[in-house]
Amino acid sequence: MGDVFKALADPTRRRILDGLAERDDQTLFEICARLATQHQISSSRQAISQHLELLEEAGLVRTRREGRYKFHTLDTAPLAQIAQRWLRKPQENP
């Protein structure tokens, strides 16, 4: 569960999630290209690959293999709960 917070702590990873929120099923190279052109992030392919690995471990990204392509998709399920941890105050509910 703490993996989600750690995954979100890095600005590059947040940009990756932004890109996946705009369009699903992106390959590693597509994600790299998007980061470079839209956000001036010129990290190496391996750097982005490692970020994606971390995001997948946190449950924020789901992957699917197809031939030599690996497609990445955003999974918002873990996000729905993290902020609620401190937002819910039982005694203040109507």
Place this chain on the structure above:
Amino acid sequence: MGDVFKALADPTRRRILDGLAERDDQTLFEICARLATQHQISSSRQAISQHLELLEEAGLVRTRREGRYKFHTLDTAPLAQIAQRWLRKPQENP
């Protein structure tokens, strides 16, 4: 804004927020005592102080001086928006 995510990335800081969610206006020593007894976190006073400083910079904690005491209060305002960043998908709204 990214400060909020980084602040939430550390488990000890999340415990501090837990404690402040239970009771507001805690001093540094109260927070240290709570972490030690309730969560077996035996960090030094300075360590906790540095965590609180980070949380304050992120806007998650507000402080108030009173004599030699400094009271800490949870501010949930930044939390309300961070998760929404990827949750809102306009085209899927009813």
Place this chain on the structure above:
DNA sequence: ACTATAGGCAAGTAACCACTTGCCTATCAA
């Protein structure tokens, strides 16, 4: 078969982060 493309593995490096240690300031009570 050969070449290019998409991606993976692993070691090394530099910066960052959590934490400690030691000393200092300020407030309050006796």
Place this chain on the structure above:
DNA sequence: TTGATAGGCAAGTGGTTACTTGCCTATAGT
């Protein structure tokens, strides 16, 4: 004023992390 309490400042350290570099595997086109 003296001593105790609450907190702050700053340098140093060990572990983590983001990133690179170099090489390797696998799929697809020609």
